[in-house]
Amino acid sequence: MIEKLKKYVDDLFEDAPATKKARELKDELLANLIEKYNDLISAGKGEEEAYNIVVAGIGDLNELISNLKEGNVLSPEQEYKERKRSAKFIAAAVMLYILSIVPVILKGNVALMFVFVAVATGILIYSNASKPRYFKEDETLVEEFKEWKSRKSRKNYLKNSIISAMWTLIVAIYLVVSFAFGIWAYSWIIFIIGAALSQVVKAVFELKEDE
Amino acid sequence: MSIASDIIRGHTDAIILRHLIERDSYGYEINKSILEKTNNEYELKEATLYTAFRRLEQAGCITSYWGDESTGARRRYYSITPAGRETYMRNRFDWEKAKTLIDKLIL
Numbered sequence: 351m352i353e354k355l356k357k358y359v360d361d362l363f364e365d366a367p368a369t370k371k372a373r374e375l376k377d378e379l380l381a382n383l384i385e386k387y388n389d390l391i392s393a394g395k396g397e398e399e400a401y402n403i404v405v406a407g408i409g410d411l412n413e414l415i416s417n418l419k420e421g422n423v424l425s426p427e428q429e430y431k432e433r434k435r436s437a438k439f440i441a442a443a444v445m446l447y448i449l450s451i452v453p454v455i456l457k458g459n460v461a462l463m464f465v466f467v468a469v470a471t472g473i474l475i476y477s478n479a480s481k482p483r484y485f486k487e488d489e490t491l492v493e494e495f496k497e498w499k500s501r502k503s504r505k506n507y508l509k510n511s512i513i514s515a516m517w518t519l520i521v522a523i524y525l526v527v528s529f530a531f532g533i534w535a536y537s538w539i540i541f542i543i544g545a546a547l548s549q550v551v552k553a554v555f556e557l558k559e560d561e
Numbered sequence: 562m563s564i565a566s567d568i569i570r571g572h573t574d575a576i577i578l579r580h581l582i583e584r585d586s587y588g589y590e591i592n593k594s595i596l597e598k599t600n601n602e603y604e605l606k607e608a609t610l611y612t613a614f615r616r617l618e619q620a621g622c623i624t625s626y627w628g629d630e631s632t633g634a635r636r637r638y639y640s641i642t643p644a645g646r647e648t649y650m651r652n653r654f655d656w657e658k659a660k661t662l663i664d665k666l667i668l
Contacts (some may be wrong), residue, residue: 379588381636382589382592383633385589386592408606408608409606409607409608409609411608411611414611414612414615490578
């Protein structure tokens with residue numbers, strides 16, 4: 351009869367998502383039902399009667415089971431907050447990149463330009479590193495995929511930040527060096543070096559991903 | 562009985578918290594004690610009980626852990642948190658107030 355009870359609970363959870371939460375609820379329910387059934391048998395009830403009493407006492411689990419399907423780690427509210435936060439960081443970083451040319455134009459101060467660029471890149475990296483990650487809720491494939499996707503988009507974000515910062519810097523160096531020394535005929539070569547460097551950055555990220 | 566059980570169902574959370582104040586417990590034990598205290602007149606449906614557990618856990622009123630029974634299925638125990646005790650006191654106060662008011666209106 352306990353087998354029949356197990357079968358009944360299995361059927362109840364047929365449409366439930368294959369998550370840890372659902373499995374736990376099922377285990378919990380079954381443990382309690384079996385104990386109730388055994389108590390009823392000890393109290394002198396017949397097997398059939400005890401089974402019927404136990405099943406009748408369960409009630410409507412549909413709502414509870416359908417609630418298991420919902421629930422994300424990042425709620426829409428958190429996501430909105432996070433988007434606002436990273437927008438501020440990116441805006442600040444871009445502003446610094448643009449302003450980095452100003453000391454060069456005004457005073458020919460290249461060192462200060464590098465400081466601006468370094469701070470801006472630092473902000474981008476910090477903004478990325480402090481982003482809340484998606485942690486899988488349980489061991490299902492869907493959750494694993496979500497975590498993998500979140501990890502991948504973080505990496506892409508970092509890669510794109512570095513490459514765009516690098517190009518800004520290259521343009522700045524090109525202009526400064528060309529104006530300062532008047533070597534327009536040769537200084538364009540920096541763009542070819544830049545293209546090569548950006549390939550190197552991409553390759554480094556891909557290699558890290560393969561590990 | 563049906564009006565009475567509707568009213569009781571509205572206080573499921575308080576009933577569970579009241580039980581957990583005494584000691585950590587699991588679903589069937591709580592239901593068994595409800596049955597005993599009401600002389601077999603009232604019992605919670607499993608669905609109602611577990612929905613209340615999830616709700617209370619999410620609200621931070623209770624926490625859960627798995628027992629280490631060596632034989633048979635494992636039990637999931639619940640224990641009350643300080644926030645849960647506070648919620649219980651508030652529910653109790655609300656109930657006492659409602660009881661006096663309803664007495665005045667009906668009796």
